Amino acid sequence: MKIRCLLVLLFSATLVSSSFGEDVESRLKTLEDTTAKVTGLFGGSAMTNPYLSLIVNTFFYHSGLSQSELDSRTIPGFTNVPLGTRKGFNLESAELFLFAPVDPYLNLYANIPVTEEGVELEEAYFVTSSLPAGLQVKGGKFKSGFGRINGQHPHAWDFVDAPLNYRAFMGAEGMGGEKGIQVTWLPELPIYLQLGIEALQGENDLLFGPDAKDGPHAFTFFVKASVDFGDSSTVLFGPSYVAGKADISTIADGTTFRGDTDLFGFELVYKWKPSRGRGFVLQSEYLYRKQAGDLRTGDPADPASTLESLKRAQDGIYVQGLYQMDRWRIGARYDVLDPFKKDFILSGTQQDLGKQPWRATGALEFNPSEFTRVRLQYTRDESSRDGKADNELYLQMLLGIGAHAAHSF
């Protein structure tokens, strides 16, 4: 009797334990499933958050000139805007990037650089993903497809600063975000050929000025073609053009200029990537800017102010090369203004503006990982026309966290 009782007990115990075991297992399985799938009212929203990344751009700057000399250092005949870099530690920006698909038809991007002066909305635009026939529309505020460096964010540049022709014709950060609409077309051809047009509000301080005209008045057109040579070499090249109205006060202090602006560009990039750790990039852009109109010197309300006709037809070019060896990269750049054309014709008379502006730059980079870059840069700057050279030294650090942004070519 006792034995039977024990047996029954034992049997039921095993039964319970085995069913309990199964229960735990299935419960675990359900738990695994739910954690794998992220469900719930708020859990699911985590997956619909936009991708976020933050890039900090900070550098130490030293110059042979005093701060007051730097603050008044301009490029006469081109721009009266100094660089504004302080000797010592500088925090360029902490750039916040957000991006995500809006729906199956549009992707949305925003670039919000936070600087010590405040928060900017540098870019906020949509890009279509599902138009037929190789067409794509971009709209909102975005960096124009004009030229090469123009479309890149400063952290993606190959040197700390933009080349002279950018600074002279568009400003130290290029054309910057412009409000407007862009249509690009990639036809199905044997080679890569992208054609683009844009209608922009036209607010760049050097090309147009914020109050040049009511409504959009700047129009761009650009072509980018590319061919590969073997598995390791690629060439990208193409012309760009932008035209618009101008109402600017950036030619010289105390002046305003009204007229028309045309800017032509040609870009050429050669990339050689023979193996994993090695690579070479040669890049050049030629810019030619024409402006014709009237230059007023003095306050327009002042009857003593003078009005003269001004025709500017000037150009600039940079050539840069960068060689990568594993985590190290060395680079050199030469940039010069007035290489072929230096018309500055005031009331029919060509002006002598002084020496030809040029610079020479060398840089050494160390990239400990994909997300950190340390750059040491030296520049010999002879851009101020007065013969006063500047020797500049930068030690820059770029750091990125968050979503892994894919970089274009």
Next chain:
Amino acid sequence: MRKTAIVLIALLLSAPSAFAKVKVVATLPWIGSIAGKIGKEQVEIATLVKPNQDPHLVEARPSMILATRKADILMYNGLDLEIGYLPVLIESSRNPGIQPGKPGNFDCSHFVTALEKPVSVDRSMGDVHPLGNPHFHFSPARILSVAEGMAGALSVLDPSHADAYKTNLEAFREKVRAKQKEWSALPTKGRRFVAYHKLFEYLAADFGFTITAYVEPKPGIPPSAAYIERLIGTIRESRPNGILTTPIYGRKEVDFLAGKTGVRGIVIPHDVGATPGAQNWFTFMDQALSALVK
């Protein structure tokens, strides 16, 4: 008359889709190789990443954008391996058919269970893939699942050849099974290796060997001299069966370690085409496994 003309035009317009090959764009060589086994003469394959390139560090060349523009289906590894260039390619391609969620967007990793999916991750750990180890092309069982997925996806895009894809898949399955027997017979079980990068985890899991240490202190971070010194000690003590690396990176460090410790350095192709004999996925696996037991 007018109706006939319309019908004729409609026929002419639809004709290419009935007879033309399915344009497959594969990011990596192994994906192109498997797609070729399943698609055979029904597909035309363009592979974006060359065998001598590191799949982690690829730049979106304009020619890749152009190829993607023309694709009927884009096949990629997934698990964020192509994160540095694929989003740009997909958007710049202006190809509605390959956008995420469309039948022409084929993520191979959707058909496999990933190893080493970290519970939590940040970049202080190096280049850890948050979705799991992405190098599953060394796993025959997983490749078979991917091939099944490919046959399904190609049948959706090109239903008129669904039977052919099914037949090709069957033939592929048979060959994988036969090969798997051959591979399993190799004496890989119980062996211990040191590896340069976290690339051979699926190979180890499927063929019963272990990777005891890595030459990279953290994924994607090259070793310092001090780290190499310590590793020499570890290797001398534990005497593994070999130090694994690939033709494109880690050769220098592994040769150095092999010279110092007397343990054999083993070069394993990281992908199809990376070594002269590895011209398709089967010969690639043959080479990888025979190198381990040589």
